[in-house]
Amino acid sequence: MAIxxxxxxxxxxxxxxxxxxxxxxxxxxxxxxxxxxxxxxxLWITVALEWFPLDQQGKPFKPLGSLQTAYPDLRHxxxxxxGNRVGVFRAMKALEKHGIRASAAVNAAVAMRYPSLIExxxxxRWELIxxxxxxxxxxxxxxxxxxxxxxxxxxxxxxxRGWLSPARSESAQTPDLLAExxxxxxxDWVNDDMPYEFKAGDRTLHAMxxxxxxxxxxxxxxxxxxEDELLSQLTDQFYLLYEEAATHGGRIMSVTLHPWAIGQxxxxxxxxxxxxxxxxxPGVWPATGSEILDAWRKQQ
Amino acid sequence: xxxxxxxxxxLPYDGRPKITWPDGARVAFWVAPNIEFYELDPPKNPARTxxxxxxxxVLNxxxxxxGNRAGFWRMxxxxxxCGVRGSVSLNVAVCEHHPEVVAACVERGWELYSHGTYxxxxxxxxxEAQERELIQDSIDTIKRVSGQKLDGWLAPALxxxxxxxxxxAEMGLTYVCDLFHDDQPGPVKVRKGRxxxxxxxxEMNDAIAFNVSSVTPRHYGEIIRRQFDRLYEEGKESGTVMxxPLHPYLIGQxxxxxxxxxALAYIAGHxxxxxxxxxEIARHFLDNHFDSFVKASIPVGDL
Numbered sequence: 001m002a003i004x005x006x007x008x009x010x011x012x013x014x015x016x017x018x019x020x021x022x023x024x025x026x027x028x029x030x031x032x033x034x035x036x037x038x039x040x041x042x043l044w045i046t047v048a049l050e051w052f053p054l055d056q057q058g059k060p061f062k063p064l065g066s067l068q069t070a071y072p073d074l075r076h077x078x079x080x081x082x083g084n085r086v087g088v089f090r091a092m093k094a095l096e097k098h099g100i101r102a103s104a105a106v107n108a109a110v111a112m113r114y115p116s117l118i119e120x121x122x123x124x125r126w127e128l129i130x131x132x133x134x135x136x137x138x139x140x141x142x143x144x145x146x147x148x149x150x151x152x153x154x155x156x157x158x159x160x161r162g163w164l165s166p167a168r169s170e171s172a173q174t175p176d177l178l179a180e181x182x183x184x185x186x187x188d189w190v191n192d193d194m195p196y197e198f199k200a201g202d203r204t205l206h207a208m209x210x211x212x213x214x215x216x217x218x219x220x221x222x223x224x225x226x227e228d229e230l231l232s233q234l235t236d237q238f239y240l241l242y243e244e245a246a247t248h249g250g251r252i253m254s255v256t257l258h259p260w261a262i263g264q265x266x267x268x269x270x271x272x273x274x275x276x277x278x279x280x281x282p283g284v285w286p287a288t289g290s291e292i293l294d295a296w297r298k299q300q
Numbered sequence: 301x302x303x304x305x306x307x308x309x310x311l312p313y314d315g316r317p318k319i320t321w322p323d324g325a326r327v328a329f330w331v332a333p334n335i336e337f338y339e340l341d342p343p344k345n346p347a348r349t350x351x352x353x354x355x356x357x358v359l360n361x362x363x364x365x366x367g368n369r370a371g372f373w374r375m376x377x378x379x380x381x382c383g384v385r386g387s388v389s390l391n392v393a394v395c396e397h398h399p400e401v402v403a404a405c406v407e408r409g410w411e412l413y414s415h416g417t418y419x420x421x422x423x424x425x426x427x428e429a430q431e432r433e434l435i436q437d438s439i440d441t442i443k444r445v446s447g448q449k450l451d452g453w454l455a456p457a458l459x460x461x462x463x464x465x466x467x468x469a470e471m472g473l474t475y476v477c478d479l480f481h482d483d484q485p486g487p488v489k490v491r492k493g494r495x496x497x498x499x500x501x502x503e504m505n506d507a508i509a510f511n512v513s514s515v516t517p518r519h520y521g522e523i524i525r526r527q528f529d530r531l532y533e534e535g536k537e538s539g540t541v542m543x544x545p546l547h548p549y550l551i552g553q554x555x556x557x558x559x560x561x562x563a564l565a566y567i568a569g570h571x572x573x574x575x576x577x578x579x580e581i582a583r584h585f586l587d588n589h590f591d592s593f594v595k596a597s598i599p600v601g602d603l
Contacts, residue, residue, distance in 0.1 A: 001346040003425045008433055010417065012339070013396050017365075019340050026400060027370040060354050140354050168359040188358050191365035193554075212363065213553055223514040232518060237555035244374075244554070 021175065022198050022207065032249020033194065033299055035292075039285035040245035041238070042292045043278055044254045045102040046187075046210055047091055047126075048164070049117070051109040052080045052135045060140045063167030064217055065260065080135075080260045084114055087263015092124065094272045098279045100286040102257075103127040105164040105187070108156040109134035127288035129162035130154055130183065138169040147177050154181045162187060162289045164210060179203035185293050193241070193251060195296045206297070208289050211237075215256035220267075227270040234274040242281060252292060253278065307465060307479065307488050308497070309597035317592035319484055319539035321584065325574035326535025327528070328581045329567055332454075332477070332500060332545045333375060334389040334507075335405070336419040337397050338364045347424035348459065364419075364549050368398050371552020376404060378561040382568045387578040389415040389454045389477070389545070392441040399445070406446045411577040413477075414438035416456020423459040431461060435471050451475060451579040454500065469493035475582035483531065483540050485585040487594045494590060496582045498541065503527070505545040510556075521559035528567050535572070541581060542567075 012018040035042050054077045056067045065080055067073040095102055104126050111118050111128075121128065132139065133153050139146055154160065163178050164187040175186055179200035186198060187210035198207040212218065214237050219230045234255065241251040255274075262271050278284055287295075321328050340361050342350045351357035379386060388405050390412050395402050405412060416423070417437055426434065439450045453468045454477040465476055469490040476488060477500035488495040502508050504527055509515040515523065524544060531540040544564075551560050567573060576584075 001425050002427070003345065003430060004343075005430065007343055007345070007421065007426075008417075008430055008437075010393065013393050013417075015396060015399070017397070018337075024398060025369060026373065028373045029400075141356065142354075165358075169353065170356060170358045172356055189362035189365075190359065191362040191369055193370050212359065214555065223516075225514070225516055229516050229518075232516070233555045236517065236558060237553075240374075240554035240557055 020199060022196055025196060027193060028248055030194070031299070033296055035250040035285050035295055037285060038283065040242055040250060040283040041278070041281070041285065042250060042252045042295070043100065043284050043286045044210075044252055044289060044292055045095060045100055045257065045286070046105055046129070046164075046254065046289070047088065047102045047257045047259060048105045048131060049084055049088065049107060049110045050080060050131070050135050050166075050258065050260070051084070051107050051113065052077060053109075056136045058136070060138065061167075061169075063135060063138070063169075064222055065135070065258070083258060083260030083263055084110055084117060087259030087261075088117070090263045090265075090268045091257055091259050091271065092120075094268060094275060096124070097272070098275050098286065100275065101126050101288055103129050103162065103289045105129040105131035106157060107131050107134045107166070108153040111156050127162065127290055128157055128160050129164055129187070129289060130157050130160040131164050132166035135166050138167055139165050139171050139174045140169055141171045143171060146171055146173060150174075150177045150181050154183065161185060162208065164188065168212070175200040175205055176203075179205050185289065187289070195293055206293055208293060209252055209254055210289075211254040211256055214254060215258075216262040216267075217258040218256075220261050227267050231270050231274055235277050238278055245283075302462065304600065308481065308486055309489070309599050311486065311593065311597045313483075316484070316538065317589060317596050318537070319585070319589050321539040321574045323574070324572060326539060326572045327531050328539060328541045328574045328576045328584075329528070330541070330543050330576050330578055330581060331379060331384050331386050331564070332389050332543055332578065333372070333386045334415060334454075334545060334547050335372065335394050335401060336364065336367070336391045336415065336547070337394050339418055339420040342418065342420035345422040345424055348422050348457075350420040367547060367549030367552060368394070368401055371548035371550070372401055372404075373552075374554075374557055375546060375548045375552045376408065378557055378564065380408070382561065382564045384564060384568055384575055385577055386410040387452070388412050390442070391415050391417060391419050391456065392438045393418050395441050395445045402445055411452070411579050412442045412446050412448055412450075413452030413454070413578060414442065414450055415454045419457050422457055423455055423461055423464060426461055428463060428467070431464065431467055432471070435467055439471065451582060452477060452498070454478060465495060466491045469495040474586060475578060477543075477578070484538070485541060485581065485589070487590055487597070494586055496585050496590060498578055498581055498585075499543055500545055501543045502545075504543060506550045507545075507547050510550050517556040518559045520556070521563040524560070524563040525566055532570060532573070
């Protein structure tokens with residue numbers, strides 16, 4: 001099939017990005033950041049609390065962890081819901097041992113269905129981050145009712161400062177709608193190791209570097225690596241960032257957890273070992289996303 | 301459509317003319333970082349969709365953007381520490397979008413060669429005039445930003461037409477990285493000019509290892525060592541080539557870098573390894589071995 005000559009025209013071939021969401025910026029050339037207590041690492045643990053409905057449609061695609069068999073897929077439905085009943089409490093205990101408060105990225109459906117779980121997180125002073133309605137309501141270009149979806153999820157969760165879109169899927173308007181709804185920071189984009197300013201219409205959000213790779217489900221279920229390998233990747237990530245912080249200023253070690261993955265009895269020990277490893281090092285500041293962003297913003 | 305690309309004759313590994321590298325090296329070793337720009341919303345090519353998810357594919361776009369913002373700088377410093385230069389497989393639009401990245405390569409004395417204009421503009425379906433325009437863009441842009449003559453080609457996102465290699469040779473390039481049939485350089489049969497195929501290796505490519513084969517970071521370091529050890533051993537008989545193609549968005553991730561750097565230091569620590577660029581390997585092969593390889597090649601029999 002012939003290609004139009006327009007295919008060799010490049011109207012956005014210019015300095016910086018090919019869109020207006022954020023400025024081009026080189027990580028090692030930025031002003032070094034100093035974390036509270038002169039910490040080298042801000043340790044940001046994010047626990048995703050997800051609900052995959054039994055009648056999942058998978059539009060416009062099925063995210064990692066989705067239901068797979070013909071209806072009714074009790075097997076995957078319950079295996080994911082395990083995270084909200086059992087796994088999350090194991091993760092909570094492991095974190096609490098080191099006095100770590102996490103950020104929980106919560107599907108609004110989880111908050112509606114299990115209000116006692118949300119109370120528990122609040123008691124522990126975890127941060128709640130918006131994580132859409134559920135794992136079958138992805139945000140995507142051409143969808144209808146996105147504005148209502150955002151305001152519903154945001155109001156159910158009680159005006160969260162942070163947001164992670166389900167499956168990190170966005171429409172072209174998602175950041176604008178989030179900013180209008182009062183969200184301050186967005187965790188979907190995986191292009192940086194530090195926060196940066198993100199334009200949303202006439203408002204400014206901040207992008208926060210929630211890791212896409214250092215993620216239990218991505219490593220265990222996406223890559224099919226085992227728990228020992230997960231531990232190696234967690235400690236290797238930490239090692240390099242900790243070293244880099246000595247010369248480049250404070251860094252963020254972001255770990256994304258899914259209680260339906262890491263919360264299994266044979267896996268939770270891996271998280272415990274990783275946390276013990278991190279916390280043995282001097283200069284590690286466990287913090288929530290909002291705390292890290294606030295510390296960063298004060299220095300800009 | 302052809303059943304055989306017609307780009308090379310048969311030349312068995314066993315019993316070929318001997319390749320000798322400078323200073324008695326056994327392996328010509330080169331590292332090829334792919335420095336790329338993927339457009340958020342590229343025009344459609346009927347033969348291939350740019351993104352796995354609907355546009356805007358925020359996750360996959362931003363993952364690649366990480367390479368230029370963060371990963372490249374870490375990768376380049378690791379290569380500096382090992383004394384290894386890069387031969388950059390460059391989407392030339394990076395020269396406009398991120399000139400600092402390109403300048404950092406040029407300052408280090410790295411070679412720039414072409415990987416098309418954007419990694420989201422595919423060659424499939426282009427006319428000869430369009431493809432010439434694409435190649436000329438690379439020749440001109442690389443000359444302008446670095447003063448270097450463009451010598452090498454790795455097709456953008458590995459997309460081709462039947463005439464890609466003919467055009468590349470006619471327009472004065474000396475080598476291509478798109479053929480994976482050998483561990484030594486070889487002649488490419490083109491309608492005009494002399495063109496060398498330089499081994500580039502999809503097996504050692506971090507994108508294939510991590511994104512396709514789900515290799516662990518530490519095992520990636522291990523397979524690099526194994527690949528090198530075997531090619532170093534075989535290089536006693538006749539010089540071999542080892543390439544590590546990289547993507548800063550992958551190898552520049554904190555959890556992956558050290559295992560790679562250790563493997564790179566292992567290779568650079570050997571005596572009889574030639575730390576070369578693609579252009580240098582191609583030049584040496586064209587000047588010293590190309591003709592004997594052509595002569596020894598055996599035409600392929602008909603079915």
